[in-house]
Amino acid sequence: MKLLAMAVNEKNMNAKLSDNLARAKYFAFVNLDDGDVEFKENPAFTSSGGAGIKAGQFLLDNQVEILITKQLGQNASDLLAGAVKMFTGIDSSLDENLAKYKNGELEQGTSTHPGFHHG
Amino acid sequence: MAKIAILSGKGGTGKTFVATNLARIAGKCTYLDCDVEEPNGNIFLNGPITKTCDVTVKIPVVDKKKCDGCRECVSFCRFNALAYLYDRILVFKNICHNCGGCALVCPNGAISYENIKVGEVTIGQYLDTMVVTGTMKVGTESAVSTVATTLENAQPGLNIIDCPPGTACSVMEAIEDASYCIIVVEPTLFSYHNYLMVKELLEKLKLPYGLVVNKDMESTVEYTDNVIARIPYQKEIGMLVASGKLAVEHSDEYKGIFMDILDTLRREANV
Numbered sequence: 001m002k003l004l005a006m007a008v009n010e011k012n013m014n015a016k017l018s019d020n021l022a023r024a025k026y027f028a029f030v031n032l033d034d035g036d037v038e039f040k041e042n043p044a045f046t047s048s049g050g051a052g053i054k055a056g057q058f059l060l061d062n063q064v065e066i067l068i069t070k071q072l073g074q075n076a077s078d079l080l081a082g083a084v085k086m087f088t089g090i091d092s093s094l095d096e097n098l099a100k101y102k103n104g105e106l107e108q109g110t111s112t113h114p115g116f117h118h119g
Numbered sequence: 120m121a122k123i124a125i126l127s128g129k130g131g132t133g134k135t136f137v138a139t140n141l142a143r144i145a146g147k148c149t150y151l152d153c154d155v156e157e158p159n160g161n162i163f164l165n166g167p168i169t170k171t172c173d174v175t176v177k178i179p180v181v182d183k184k185k186c187d188g189c190r191e192c193v194s195f196c197r198f199n200a201l202a203y204l205y206d207r208i209l210v211f212k213n214i215c216h217n218c219g220g221c222a223l224v225c226p227n228g229a230i231s232y233e234n235i236k237v238g239e240v241t242i243g244q245y246l247d248t249m250v251v252t253g254t255m256k257v258g259t260e261s262a263v264s265t266v267a268t269t270l271e272n273a274q275p276g277l278n279i280i281d282c283p284p285g286t287a288c289s290v291m292e293a294i295e296d297a298s299y300c301i302i303v304v305e306p307t308l309f310s311y312h313n314y315l316m317v318k319e320l321l322e323k324l325k326l327p328y329g330l331v332v333n334k335d336m337e338s339t340v341e342y343t344d345n346v347i348a349r350i351p352y353q354k355e356i357g358m359l360v361a362s363g364k365l366a367v368e369h370s371d372e373y374k375g376i377f378m379d380i381l382d383t384l385r386r387e388a389n390v
Contacts, residue, residue: 050199050214057193057202075211079202 002032004066004101005059006094011039017089017097021069022051022076028094029062052076059084068097069110077112086110121390122278124297124326128313130284132303133333133350136360137380138281139163140367144377145390147247148277153293155238155253155265160281162363166245174238174253174268176217181208185229192221192230213260238265242272249274262289270296277390285313286320294321299388300328301347301380306338314342327387331380347383348376 007024008015018024022044029038040062044054052073059067060083067080068089080086087106089097100106125138135152139160142150152158179192179201186208193201193208200215201208212235222230237259243250253269255262266289270280282293294300300321304314314330321328329347336352350356356373359366366373384390 044199047199048197050196050211053199053202053211053214057199060202060204075214078211079204079209083204 001063002066003062003064004030004032004068004098005062005064006030006068006089006097007042007055008039008094013037013095013098014093016091016093017068017070019070021072022047022055024055027055027059027062029064030098032066050075053079056080066101068101068106072110072112074112077110120273120275120278121299121384121388122273122280122297123384123388123390124280124282124294124300125303126282126290126294126300126317127284127303127310128286128315128317129305129307129310132284132305132310133331134284134303135160135163135281136333136356136366137301137303137331137350138279140365140373140377141380142248142279143246143365144367144374144381145248145277145279148279149249149251149272149274150279150281151269151273152250152252152281153266153269153289154281154283155255155262155269155289156283158252158254158281161241161243161250161252163365164243164245164248164250165363166243166250168241168243170242172240172268173236174240174265175234175236176215176264177219177232178212178215178217178235179210179221179230180233181210182229182231183207185227186225187227189226191224191226195220195224216261217264237261238268240265240269240272263292266292286316291320291324294324294326297326299384300326301331302328303331303333304342305334306332306336306340306342308340311340311342329383329387348380350376 006028007018007021009025026039044051047054052075056076056079066085068087070089088110125134127134152160190203200211238255241252251272253265255265283289304310329345332342332349334352335349367377
């Protein structure tokens, strides 16, 4: 089973790809073998700190192989680099992101941000 | 021991200006620069440094041979500083709050600690004032340990704590044991907005406080409650600060203002 993940704030494929990975409400897990989609709550959504690591751990624990995300915090990137193939998502729905990925139109790799914690 | 914390919501309102001039006018006292991201009180209280020590924190190290991947440490850490990748534990040093809990919960005794340097504290002397300066190591995320180590150097008598700006963890660490707080404000909307945040914090912590209005002038923003001093907006003061001089050493007017602040502190905080 080849699993692809995308962060999202509503449980449907028409919803927009979340701007933020660690603080998104849900992850959509797409089974690329049979097209099945499952939404799971992101356990890091309410985390007080280190949300990127917790979200990254959740993706690893779910055996995600591919991640489409707009950007990524430095910590999540450090954790996932080497373990998960990452693609830069576009500002559009999950469906469109998935279609673009399948057509090989998404850029490989992602940009990182230094995080949103202040103090 | 009295601890007077000088803080502000907005940066650049004049915390260091108030703290250093107050230290100079107070005579024998200890000045603790806890604005560890950019400590600059020693520009004004500039004397020889007699002692330097490192600030270190304990970071977990996992013995891969003893770790059986149970993940007790990962679930325990409320800051998510540990992650489990395939067959090993990853430690995110910048996120770790050095609580030591991961080693306690590890059933296999696989976790020990290494010390890593996160800052430095120097001790110097300027006339009657002992000058303690905390400096965070560039690249470190949390200022709290360096603030705490700086404060360990508080002495009997009067201590003047120059706090970081804002209301974050490092500020709370700096004011925790304060006997009285001075909020430095300026008559701008930005400063007023951040003053309200500081006020809320101090009221939550039940700490007594007074306001010093710096760069005071006619403005649509007016401070009326708990004002203990007003320092007028004057070119002369800007010139003095820009050349690294203490206002109280060069002007009787400013000397008078700071003497009055000291009198207030004697009344309010038994200094």
